[in-house]
Amino acid sequence: MSNTQVLAASEPGGATSGVPCVPPVGERPFSAGEAEAAARMFKALGDPVRLRLFSLIASHEGGEACVCDISDVGVAQPTVSHHLKKLKEAGLLTSERRGTWVYYRVEGPVLASVARLLGHFG
Amino acid sequence: MSNTQVLAASEPGGATSGVPCVPPVGERPFSAGEAEAAARMFKALGDPVRLRLFSLIASHEGGEACVCDISDVGVAQPTVSHHLKKLKEAGLLTSERRGTWVYYRVEGPVLASVARLLGHFG
Numbered sequence: 001m002s003n004t005q006v007l008a009a010s011e012p013g014g015a016t017s018g019v020p021c022v023p024p025v026g027e028r029p030f031s032a033g034e035a036e037a038a039a040r041m042f043k044a045l046g047d048p049v050r051l052r053l054f055s056l057i058a059s060h061e062g063g064e065a066c067v068c069d070i071s072d073v074g075v076a077q078p079t080v081s082h083h084l085k086k087l088k089e090a091g092l093l094t095s096e097r098r099g100t101w102v103y104y105r106v107e108g109p110v111l112a113s114v115a116r117l118l119g120h121f122g
Numbered sequence: 123m124s125n126t127q128v129l130a131a132s133e134p135g136g137a138t139s140g141v142p143c144v145p146p147v148g149e150r151p152f153s154a155g156e157a158e159a160a161a162r163m164f165k166a167l168g169d170p171v172r173l174r175l176f177s178l179i180a181s182h183e184g185g186e187a188c189v190c191d192i193s194d195v196g197v198a199q200p201t202v203s204h205h206l207k208k209l210k211e212a213g214l215l216t217s218e219r220r221g222t223w224v225y226y227r228v229e230g231p232v233l234a235s236v237a238r239l240l241g242h243f244g
Contacts, residue, residue: 025176025177025181025233026177026180026181026185027181028177028181029174029177029178029181030173030174030177032170032174035170035174035177036170038167038173039168039172039173040168041168042164042165042173043164043165043168043169044168045160045168046162046165046166046167047165048154048157048158048161050161051160051161051164052151052152052157054147055147055148055150055151055152056152058147058148059149059151106148111147112240112241115237115240116237118234118236118237119234119237119241
């Protein structure tokens with residue numbers, strides 16, 4: 001099962017929703033599988049350059065940015081591509097080619113499910 | 123400035139509050155310093171064993187657990203201690219010795235500020 005599937009259950013139509021299978025962190029101890037899935041997300045966000053790239057895309061109009069918009073974080077293009085790939089693998093971004101450029105979009109429901117993991121504490 | 127200070131501004135009394143200095147990820151691109159501070163938190167949560175330990179403490183009564191309660195995640199005690207230290211360094215846990223045992227407590231406001239980073243997207 002992919003990481004996105006564990007963290008965001010599939011809707012009948014096949015699209016991912018924001019419904020998390022992993023409970024909020026204060027509800028009960030995570031199982032090994034839940035911890036694996038959630039840790040993969042946090043690890044993807046746990047690099048400063050990757051997080052800057054992610055915030056750049058997330059704060060761009062419509063939560064989407066062209067690679068041509070995201071080359072000013074002080075690292076070379078291959079490094080940018082590497083980080084974007086990691087964020088895609090974690091399910092936090094999707095990408096789409098339109099003509100010359102690839103556009104990256106934040107997966108809002110997945111991000112929301114990660115936020116819910118940490119919320120409702122106490 | 124410590125990580126906790128960047129993510130959770132100090133209250134007049136000196137205790138940390140949940141007010142984040144780092145904005146939600148969809149608000150504007152993070153600065154290098156903001157990304158550093160936030161990535162450190164995510165990195166601390168980005169290990170499956172560490173995350174299981176964290177969820178175990180967070181879901182324990184009062185968001186607090188004795189080390190004697192948290193030895194059943196399938197790793198040796200020195201590994202448990204190593205992970206708890208990393209979570210403390212990130213500002214996500216505090217600890218206190220009471221008699222024989224050390225008690226670990228989740229820093230609720232810091233956790234909430236990390237959740238807010240990911241929330242309010244779109």
